[in-house]
Amino acid sequence: MNPTSSSEDFDDLDPTEPDQAAATAGSDTNDVLRLQAERNDLFNKLARAQAEFQNARRRLESDKEQAVQFANTSLIRSLLPVIDNFERALAVDPAKVDLNSVLKGMQIVHDQWLAVLSQQKVQTIAPSAGEAFDPNSMQAILQQPSDQYPENHVTQLLQKGYSLDDRVLRPAQVAVSKPK
Numbered sequence: 001m002n003p004t005s006s007s008e009d010f011d012d013l014d015p016t017e018p019d020q021a022a023a024t025a026g027s028d029t030n031d032v033l034r035l036q037a038e039r040n041d042l043f044n045k046l047a048r049a050q051a052e053f054q055n056a057r058r059r060l061e062s063d064k065e066q067a068v069q070f071a072n073t074s075l076i077r078s079l080l081p082v083i084d085n086f087e088r089a090l091a092v093d094p095a096k097v098d099l100n101s102v103l104k105g106m107q108i109v110h111d112q113w114l115a116v117l118s119q120q121k122v123q124t125i126a127p128s129a130g131e132a133f134d135p136n137s138m139q140a141i142l143q144q145p146s147d148q149y150p151e152n153h154v155t156q157l158l159q160k161g162y163s164l165d166d167r168v169l170r171p172a173q174v175a176v177s178k179p180k
Helices: 020-069 073-091 099-119
Strands: 122-125 138-145 154-159 161-164 167-170 172-178
Touching: 073 099, 099 122, 138 154
Parallel strands: 138 172
Antiparallel strands: 122 161, 154 172, 161 167
16 A cells, blocks of 8 residues: 555445455456457458458459360351361362362352351451441551542452451451542
């Protein structure tokens, strides 16, 4: 005890009541322990949630890699019959086939090839002479003076272009008109 303290400091303490300071300390200790347990539980839940998130992210990345890896499976399967027909054409004895038969066979394989591309939503970009030049789907390779067509109109298709779902894969190469 502090020698300078008076007996008045102890007047409000009742010796028959339990020690209030000890009760308060015990209550505080219980609260601290309860809060620590709650905190530990929340940390564990957070750690589990983070681990689950990481696992889900890894699974999504793996699924994405597989989707990219096998994205062309459908296209490749649909092209296999075209390859088979090319191989059959190459296996024919040239001495037993005339030029018209070869050209007819090539036309059949070409048509089959275009049908497969059409099934895959590939469209041909083949502007005809006289169409207005569209820089979004065409590439002007050269300019030709023309009395027949207005300026910046297609005069000749040099190479077909292709699009996939309205997205240009390769623009059509064209010659465009210019004034004389």
